Amino acid sequence: MQTIVGVKIKNNPRTQFYKALDFSLQKGDFVIIETESAIEMGTVSQLPKNYADEEVSTVVKEILRVATKKDCEQQKENEKDGLLALEEAKEIAQELGLKMQFIDAHYTFDRNQLFLTYLADQRVDFRQLAKRLAGQYKTRIELRQIGVRDKAMKVGGIGPCGLVLCCNQFLKDFVPVSINMAKNQELALNPTKINGLCGRLLCCLNYEDEIYQEMRAKFPEIGTMVETKTGKGKVTAIHLLNRTYEVELANKEVVVERI
Numbered sequence: 446m447q448t449i450v451g452v453k454i455k456n457n458p459r460t461q462f463y464k465a466l467d468f469s470l471q472k473g474d475f476v477i478i479e480t481e482s483a484i485e486m487g488t489v490s491q492l493p494k495n496y497a498d499e500e501v502s503t504v505v506k507e508i509l510r511v512a513t514k515k516d517c518e519q520q521k522e523n524e525k526d527g528l529l530a531l532e533e534a535k536e537i538a539q540e541l542g543l544k545m546q547f548i549d550a551h552y553t554f555d556r557n558q559l560f561l562t563y564l565a566d567q568r569v570d571f572r573q574l575a576k577r578l579a580g581q582y583k584t585r586i587e588l589r590q591i592g593v594r595d596k597a598m599k600v601g602g603i604g605p606c607g608l609v610l611c612c613n614q615f616l617k618d619f620v621p622v623s624i625n626m627a628k629n630q631e632l633a634l635n636p637t638k639i640n641g642l643c644g645r646l647l648c649c650l651n652y653e654d655e656i657y658q659e660m661r662a663k664f665p666e667i668g669t670m671v672e673t674k675t676g677k678g679k680v681t682a683i684h685l686l687n688r689t690y691e692v693e694l695a696n697k698e699v700v701v702e703r704i
Contacts, residue, residue: 456549630653664685
């Protein structure tokens with residue numbers, strides 16, 4: 446059996462999984478981990494769970510150690526310096542005339558890399574910016590252009606449902622969301638109602654879309670002619686949740702049929 450624990454790092458809201466070995470961990474504990482490119486401090490986001498050896502991928506890395514008081518002090522210093530680097534990057538970008546909206550700056554725990562994320566409408570040539578930052582901070586600089594949905598994932602917030610944004614809590618990947626999903630669910634096509642904080646269509650429109658499609662397939666199409674107990678007529682409206690549809694007869698009488 447192997448004990449696996451979920452860990453989140455500040456620069457990436459998605460949960461990553463590590464072998465806990467003999468560590469006794471609780472949700473919220475700070476741990477030191479190794480990512481693909483650096484050493485990071487993370488927070489335990491999912492409690493340890495035991496898995497059979499054959500269920501665990503060989504690429505799952507081990508937690509290096511539980512964070513010490515000294516590690517936590519180092520992390521606070523990194524975060525403080527990251528904020529300073531963020532302000533410096535904004536000033537240099539403005540000086541160079543680069544149209545970039547910086548979101549955040551993040552030092553890896555080992556300070557081998559400084560990540561800066563930004564929004565931009567177009568591709569930005571930031572080579573001079575990266576060169577000046579690298580010369581000033583003596584570390585590897587990586588600038589990442591992200592989209593508005595990625596920004597919402599990083600920053601977080603409260604959705605129209607009153608809960609923390611799904612992308613900031615548990616979504617691992619963004620899936621395509623179309624206006625047809627809102628139509629299938631008979632929602633008012635009002636941007637203030639069907640768009641999230643990012644300005645894009647709500648991710649949750651995708652959650653129940655398959656069910657709505659299955660339900661809609663059982664109904665006749667609007668405009669088609671159907672037979673009812675009181676005569677033949679044209680379908681004028683359907684009500685998925687009530688499992689009913691309206692039919693207008695030749696004498697203009699409207700009858701309600703149930704699926």
